[in-house]
Amino acid sequence: MLLSLRSRGRIALATALTAAFALLVPGVAHAAPPSDDDFDQATVITALPFTAQQDTSEATRAVDDPSWCQSSDVRASVWFRYTATADGYLRASTKGSAPEMILAVHTGTRGALRGVDNGCGIGADATFLAKAGTTYSIMISGYDVPGGALSLKLDSVPAAANDDFANAQPVPSLPFSAQPDFSVASYEADDPESTCQSEANLAPSVWYAYTNTGEAKSVTARTTGYGSALSVYTGSSLPELKQVACKNDSYGQPTAFRAATGTTYYVRVTGPASSYEPVTLSLADAPALDPSISQSPSYPTVYDTVSFSADSWNEIDRPMNADWDFGDGATAPAGTAPVSHHYATDGTYTVTMHATSPDGRTATKTTLVTVTTHDVGIAKFTVPTAARVGVSKPISVDVSNTRYAETATVVLSRNDGTSWRQVATLTLTVPARPTKTVRFPFAYTFTPEDLADGKVTFRASVSLDYPIRDARPADNEVIAIATTVKPAATRITAV
Structure with missing residues (x-):
């Protein structure tokens, strides 16, 4: 059947509207893929x-x-x-x-x-x-x-200009810093061994050359950046290079080496070919050696052995080689291990340490060591062998002291079967005497609870006022032989 002109016009109009509507519908892709899509x-x-x-x-x-x-x-x-x-x-x-x-x-x-x-x-x-x-x-x-x-x-x-040892970039002066681009660097077949970088990794590397034109000094070298490392060498060709320092801790403290006058030091820096952060090399004059003296114990007595060691917050300073003068005529030769010394008499001593860092920096430090020996002890603890309920009996604690006049406190305690319970306390001045002691007098009235146990055990302990420390606390406490407790005496009434 043939369509009328009107019908055909309606179909054409509907088709055009449909196409126009489709262009307005969101989310429908109409552009063709790019020509290089495949x-x-x-x-x-x-x-x-x-x-x-x-x-x-x-x-x-x-x-x-x-x-x-x-x-x-x-x-x-x-x-x-x-x-x-x-x-x-x-x-x-x-x-x-x-x-x-x-x-x-x-x-x-x-x-x-x-x-x-x-x-x-x-x-x-x-x-x-x-x-x-x-x-x-x-x-x-x-x-x-x-x-x-x-x-x-x-x-x-272009490849990195200092990719090879022969083209090492000169370091004109210190301090110096650079950010090498390892994406255009390679591993040189004859690159020397390094104790900080495994050659199995074949990491790309670049080279720098530093010549010390002044007096001998210490130089620090470090890298920052994930996967970076550096090694420092002396020598004039790859086969004869000798490592003098290395570091592979990207964010730690630097390494240090002694730069002799007129000597050229070659710094090889390795890093990842691709990284999300730059690698930075830094060279600088090393800071002055500033060690400290560690001492233990802090407040020694003549009964202590005092330990001394050289220490520093700076990693490049350690381990330090140090010799010692203890201030009482005794010395200790140079070494890296801690040293020990015993002082025979009380006094204040000037301890001197001469320290040398691994890269050759030196420093001298002194400290005052005060030796003070306080020593009281319980020479005698007297308790009754037996007592009756309701009766008060004397108890005495004799305290000895041969060095300094002290203020001492004696605490008297009794054992209640599970723990010690304080009974009395007394503070007295104890003069320093070669042979005599000071008596701390106490009195204790025995109770029905003591009778129930059948006996009482007493403990005496002596202490010095804080911050004074007793040098030999082993004789500061005594536990007496138990006191037998008997019933109260029966009173006989006259007829």
Whole structure:
């Protein structure tokens, strides 16, 4: 059946309205994927430097898109391809893209692609060593979303000028700092061994040369940055280099070495080829040695053996070699271990320490050691052998003291079967006497509770006023033989 002109007009109008409506429906994709959406249609880069601005929001993914550069499957990708014309470093960058992009560089053919060393960058550059005649396939994929506004740059970059020992960068003066770019550095086959860096890692390295033109001095060297390390050598060629210092604690204190006049020191710095933080090398004059003297005990007596050691908050100062003068005529030869000394008499002594750090810095420190010996003791503790309930009996504690006049306190306690309970306390002045003692008199009235136990055990303890410390506390406490407790005496009434 033939349609009338009116019917055909209505159909055409409906079709046009439907198409227009479809354009207004949100969420419906209408743009075609980018021309380089697939590996086989990669954009060919013919010359460097190369830049590209591209909208990848309509990009798709192929089932065989490689995902070695990220922890999850690729959501969408576009491809670029470049065949290197010479050996050297290439740097690819997606900086400026919105949102961040994942950049992954490959060699090989579809189905057999291999990731290139250092050819992965997530929102960052990827710098890799290219070989002439090798084709590199660069996949760009979205990080959190399928795609967006891509800004891609690819260019050749020179190798680090001080990549090799022979081209070590001179250090003009101290202090000195530098931030080497390890992405354009390599491992030199004859690089010397280091006790701070495993050569099995084959980490890229750069070299610096420092010559001390002044008097001999100590120099500190350190690196900051994850995975970094440094080693310091002397010598004029790689085979004859000898290590003098090294450090691989990225955020710890520096290492130190003694720089002789006119000697050149070569500093080899290693670090990761790709890192989210820069590596910084710092060289500086070492600070003056500032050791301290540690002493134990702090308040010695003639009965103590006093221990001394050289210490410092600065790691490069340790272990220090020190010799000692104890101030009483005795000395100790140089060594790194703590030393011990016994003072025979009370007094104040000046202790002198001559210290030397591992890198040769020296310092002299003194400290005053005061030896004071306070010593009281219980010479005699007298308690009754027996007593009756209700009767008060004398108890005495004789305290000896031969050094200084002391104020001593004696505490008298009794045992209630499970613990000691204080009965009385008395404080007296105890003069220093060679043979005589001071008696602390007490009296105790025996109770029915004592009778129930059948006996009472007394304890006497003597102490000195704080902060005075008794030098020999072993004789400051005595427990007496138990006192037998009897019933009260029966009173006989006259008839």
